[in-house]
Amino acid sequence: MPEDRPLEPPAESPEDRKSRLGFGACHAQGKAPVLWSLATAGAMFAAVLLRKWFEWPRAALVVLALLPVLPLIGMCVAMARASSRLDELQRRIQLEALGLTVLVMSVVLVSLGMLESFGLIGHFDPTMAWVLMVAIYVISFWWIGRKYRS
Amino acid sequence: MKNRVRALRAEHGWSQAALAKELDVSRQTVNAIENGRYDPSLPLAFKIARIFALKIEEIFEDEAGSANGEGARDA
Known part of the structure; x- marks a missing residue:
């Protein structure tokens, strides 16, 4: 141009x-x-x-x-x-947020599963895992997006 | 990677939103590129170069490469 x-x-x-x-x-x-x-x-x-x-x-x-x-x-x-x-930066943020969500959810679910199997906590409703996953994804997306903002 | 996108955009009197529209990306992406927080993909870098009618290397500068070059010249 x-x-x-x-x-x-x-x-x-x-x-x-x-x-x-x-x-x-x-x-x-x-x-x-x-x-x-x-x-x-x-x-x-x-x-x-x-x-x-x-x-x-x-x-x-x-x-x-x-x-x-x-x-x-x-x-x-x-x-x-x-x-x-999404454009390429937004896709990158989304991918990083999904990756972080998987990692955090792995730690949370294994921890809750072990605590439940040892009888230290009550029954953990699996559908709550979905609510937790969405909440972690939203927070991850916002947190990772922050580093690309001025 | 350093770049001259902000300076070139200012020279042309374009807003970030206008440049973003031309590049078919979000304004956030233009802002991140200008601030050096995000290095664009090669296709997007070519698109930026085409819009400003310049070569990619006239807009983007590899900081590591330029530092090595200076070191080599100093030696």
């Missing part, structure tokens, strides 16, 4: 505007996976509470137990869509 032709500030396209203001805003800003994660956590707690409060026939219990799987699938799709839009 020649020097005598400075780059004009990019005009906002209809797609940009829709992405900024419309229903695609969450996806564009990478917030959709977080929102789906929160929906999954909410569905998990709601399912547990509904099971306690009401009597359910067996078939309905199956549906209730698998209720959080729907937003979880939504989270997976949102993660895949968000990942495809």
